[in-house]
Amino acid sequence: MQWDNKFATRTELMGRSTIREILKVTAQPDIISFAGGLPAPELFPVDRFRQMSDEVLSEQGSIALQYSPTEGMLELRELIAGRLSGNGLTISSDNVLIVSGSQQGLDLLGRILLDDKDSIIVENPTYLGMLMAWKTYYLNYFSTPTDVDGMQVNALPELLAQHPKLAYIVPNFQNPGGNTLSLERRYELVKLLAEYQVPLIEDNAYGELCYDGEPLPSLLQLDAQHMERNEVDGGHVIYLGTFSKILSPGMRVGWIVADTNVIDKLVQAKQSADLHTSTLNQYLTYAVAKDGFLDGHIEKIRDVYRERRDVMIAAMEEHFPEEVTFSRPIGGLFLLVTAPEGVNTTELLEEAIKQKVAFVPGADFHIGGSGANTFRLNFSNAKPEQIRTGIERLGTLLKTSKKA
Amino acid sequence: MQWDNKFATRTELMGRSTIREILKVTAQPDIISFAGGLPAPELFPVDRFRQMSDEVLSEQGSIALQYSPTEGMLELRELIAGRLSGNGLTISSDNVLIVSGSQQGLDLLGRILLDDKDSIIVENPTYLGMLMAWKTYYLNYFSTPTDVDGMQVNALPELLAQHPKLAYIVPNFQNPGGNTLSLERRYELVKLLAEYQVPLIEDNAYGELCYDGEPLPSLLQLDAQHMERNEVDGGHVIYLGTFSKILSPGMRVGWIVADTNVIDKLVQAKQSADLHTSTLNQYLTYAVAKDGFLDGHIEKIRDVYRERRDVMIAAMEEHFPEEVTFSRPIGGLFLLVTAPEGVNTTELLEEAIKQKVAFVPGADFHIGGSGANTFRLNFSNAKPEQIRTGIERLGTLLKTSKKA
Numbered sequence: 060m061q062w063d064n065k066f067a068t069r070t071e072l073m074g075r076s077t078i079r080e081i082l083k084v085t086a087q088p089d090i091i092s093f094a095g096g097l098p099a100p101e102l103f104p105v106d107r108f109r110q111m112s113d114e115v116l117s118e119q120g121s122i123a124l125q126y127s128p129t130e131g132m133l134e135l136r137e138l139i140a141g142r143l144s145g146n147g148l149t150i151s152s153d154n155v156l157i158v159s160g161s162q163q164g165l166d167l168l169g170r171i172l173l174d175d176k177d178s179i180i181v182e183n184p185t186y187l188g189m190l191m192a193w194k195t196y197y198l199n200y201f202s203t204p205t206d207v208d209g210m211q212v213n214a215l216p217e218l219l220a221q222h223p224k225l226a227y228i229v230p231n232f233q234n235p236g237g238n239t240l241s242l243e244r245r246y247e248l249v250k251l252l253a254e255y256q257v258p259l260i261e262d263n264a265y266g267e268l269c270y271d272g273e274p275l276p277s278l279l280q281l282d283a284q285h286m287e288r289n290e291v292d293g294g295h296v297i298y299l300g301t302f303s304k305i306l307s308p309g310m311r312v313g314w315i316v317a318d319t320n321v322i323d324k325l326v327q328a329k330q331s332a333d334l335h336t337s338t339l340n341q342y343l344t345y346a347v348a349k350d351g352f353l354d355g356h357i358e359k360i361r362d363v364y365r366e367r368r369d370v371m372i373a374a375m376e377e378h379f380p381e382e383v384t385f386s387r388p389i390g391g392l393f394l395l396v397t398a399p400e401g402v403n404t405t406e407l408l409e410e411a412i413k414q415k416v417a418f419v420p421g422a423d424f425h426i427g428g429s430g431a432n433t434f435r436l437n438f439s440n441a442k443p444e445q446i447r448t449g450i451e452r453l454g455t456l457l458k459t460s461k462k463a
Numbered sequence: 464m465q466w467d468n469k470f471a472t473r474t475e476l477m478g479r480s481t482i483r484e485i486l487k488v489t490a491q492p493d494i495i496s497f498a499g500g501l502p503a504p505e506l507f508p509v510d511r512f513r514q515m516s517d518e519v520l521s522e523q524g525s526i527a528l529q530y531s532p533t534e535g536m537l538e539l540r541e542l543i544a545g546r547l548s549g550n551g552l553t554i555s556s557d558n559v560l561i562v563s564g565s566q567q568g569l570d571l572l573g574r575i576l577l578d579d580k581d582s583i584i585v586e587n588p589t590y591l592g593m594l595m596a597w598k599t600y601y602l603n604y605f606s607t608p609t610d611v612d613g614m615q616v617n618a619l620p621e622l623l624a625q626h627p628k629l630a631y632i633v634p635n636f637q638n639p640g641g642n643t644l645s646l647e648r649r650y651e652l653v654k655l656l657a658e659y660q661v662p663l664i665e666d667n668a669y670g671e672l673c674y675d676g677e678p679l680p681s682l683l684q685l686d687a688q689h690m691e692r693n694e695v696d697g698g699h700v701i702y703l704g705t706f707s708k709i710l711s712p713g714m715r716v717g718w719i720v721a722d723t724n725v726i727d728k729l730v731q732a733k734q735s736a737d738l739h740t741s742t743l744n745q746y747l748t749y750a751v752a753k754d755g756f757l758d759g760h761i762e763k764i765r766d767v768y769r770e771r772r773d774v775m776i777a778a779m780e781e782h783f784p785e786e787v788t789f790s791r792p793i794g795g796l797f798l799l800v801t802a803p804e805g806v807n808t809t810e811l812l813e814e815a816i817k818q819k820v821a822f823v824p825g826a827d828f829h830i831g832g833s834g835a836n837t838f839r840l841n842f843s844n845a846k847p848e849q850i851r852t853g854i855e856r857l858g859t860l861l862k863t864s865k866k867a
């Protein structure tokens with residue numbers, strides 16, 4: 060049969076993810092890859108996983124291998140609710156839905172919130188996984204400029220007045236920019252949400268990976284504070300989180316915190332999408348995280364990634380030409396490099412791969428055609444020595460491309 | 464914030480799954496539930512899972528806990544391709560996509576094949592999980608009557624001539640009917656597909672659970688045979704399978720076999736939906752299944768479920784009033800009971816739950832408002848003694864409702 064003419068109309072908007080296609084090329088072991096958002100595999104707590112999978116299967120095997128409720132395992136939802144409570148906000152497990160990674164969180168949120176041709180507010184540049192999740196909705200993006208303090212919220216009133224369906228933000232150590240929304244802007248943002256009654260999705264995939272200073276309060280917490288509520292219900296913020304960066308992305312366990320009306324709709328969407336997230340993985344994630352293990356483990360990750368970030372920045376200062384600028388994130392996994400106007404980083408990548416080093420060109424993260432001279436670097440996956448070597452190679456390339 | 468008016472238009476079509484809501488009620492341990500499609504938990508090969516999770520985490524821990532390709536683990540795809548090859552068809556791993564349970568398979572197929580208001584051919588009654596997966600597409604159902612030999616294919620030419628987008632069938636031990644498409648009808652069906660060029664989704668979730676005689680060839684195989692092909696590419700059939708009923712539903716690992724053009728579109732859809740199925744669960748499923756373990760395990764399941772089916776049928780013959788008829792499946796997990804016209808099985812369920820026994824009323828499986836006097840019974844989950852007790856209670860209720 061000829062399949063070409065059998066597909067749904069909206070598949071015209073689909074395409075393979077640039078990043079995942081680059082990742083295939085860079086899977087060769089001799090390539091130094093700054094391309095993915097992969098955690099350092101040597102930090103996975105493999106022994107703890109072994110011990111706990113034995114415990115879970117011994118003690119609860121027939122439950123862990125069976126179907127389970129769409130909402131997710133209660134103890135895991137309670138653990139998440141407890142971790143995210145604070146600054147006057149007490150989160151109930153009823154406000155937590157377990158999802159199969161935060162990519163699924165974005166997909167489900169699209170299903171329950173987005174109609175075709177809706178307008179949404181995003182940072183520019185913004186997270187590619189979100190663009191990918193929602194690409195079949197023919198969306199109109201209201202893009203907001205960003206700087207070192209994150210989304211420029213003073214640009215928002217004009218956009219909010221045009222009734223966008225929602226706003227989407229990565230407030231901490233943004234992907235790809237590496238910037239963090241300042242406390243002042245957080246206050247301003249939650250004030251605007253209350254004024255314009257626009258839902259905000261706070262995607263906090265990296266929030267726990269803070270390397271300098273104390274983490275800032277979440278928008279979920281500040282919105283509740285602003286509304287003088289001590290609970291999630293009634294608030295404007297939908298919060299997305301994941302265990303991918305703090306335990307293991309291969310488990311595909313993430314969560315959404317939201318008003319129970321939103322959770323109810325999400326549960327309906329998730330029943331249709333995959334019934335529920337793997338029971339075993341939920342039990343295993345809970346068992347691995349419990350008894351304070353997770354906090355200790357996050358400390359270890361922070362120490363390793365902090366060093367890698369420092370090594371990368373030092374190497375860039377040494378090897379990159381002066382005209383090339385870059386962000387200096389206080390957490391997370393990524394930083395964004397800006398080459399002089401006219402440098403095409405998609406072409407640069409081809410050269411880089413010949414030199415056995417890879418990154419993600421910035422154009423795909425940007426709305427409206429900008430960013431062709433930018434690229435994203437990941438500093439969590441490669442080891443310090445590889446980072447130094449890779450950055451030196453990129454520096455040499457950038458000096459050449461500059462002259463071209 | 465008032466969330467009611469923030470949701471997407473198509474959420475008007477959503478609702479919680481009847482079955483999953485019934486399952487919550489029946490989770491109380493003193494209820495004898497014939498409602499779900501739950502495997503017998505005492506058959507889960509917990510020790511094998513323990514042993515293999517230890518092996519996988521010891522030997523491949525840093526791979527199993529990391530991100531992985533959307534297509535799925537190669538060895539697992541090869542294992543599936545090998546198991547489904549036969550009758551002249553050799554399946555390549557390129558034709559296999561791993562999905563997060565066959566519910567996700569249905570969801571992804573909807574995304575790439577269905578436009579709003581499309582018409583599709585289904586059996587009547589049909590699988591509720593499919594109706595649930597596709598309920599937001601405003602579909603028009605061309606329903607085909609079924610009998611003991613499955614879908615009445617002589618009804619198809621008239622429907623196929625109206626250019627439906629696809630046909631969906633559960634050929635083996637259908638859910639909820641329990642019937643199996645005869646070999647003769649299989650040949651007729653693949654002939655019609657070639658004639659009308661309509662894609663067919665063969666949902667074979669239960670095919671391995673055959674209790675009497677030899678399994679019939681798959682429609683995937685017969686379509687290739689009819690087209691004189693020895694490969695999947697070019698064929699009309701999209702095949703859905705799962706490890707849920709033969710290993711563990713809590714793992715959420717299933718698969719789709721299709722033309723590589725279809726797989727390519729599905730990969731794009733899956734990248735957006737959840738990036739990939741849990742790496743650990745794919746490695747673990749492969750490790751558990753390998754070295755012939757799966758075949759031996761399926762034999763055990765068959766023996767246990769065959770007995771339970773026999774016990775249920777014997778008990779129904781003893782305790783159900785004569786006017787109540789039921790299917791006698793040669794495999795699978797379900798049978799369908801038909802009470803006399805006028806008996807409302809949704810009301811009967813309320814009475815049944817008071818008597819601590821549960822089933823799923825048949826109306827939701829039916830297209831066009833029929834089936835209010837039918838209900839589905841599962842015979843895999845409850846033990847023989849419970850089956851006898853539960854059926855006796857249902858028999859008493861049916862005798863009362865008959866008189867009403």
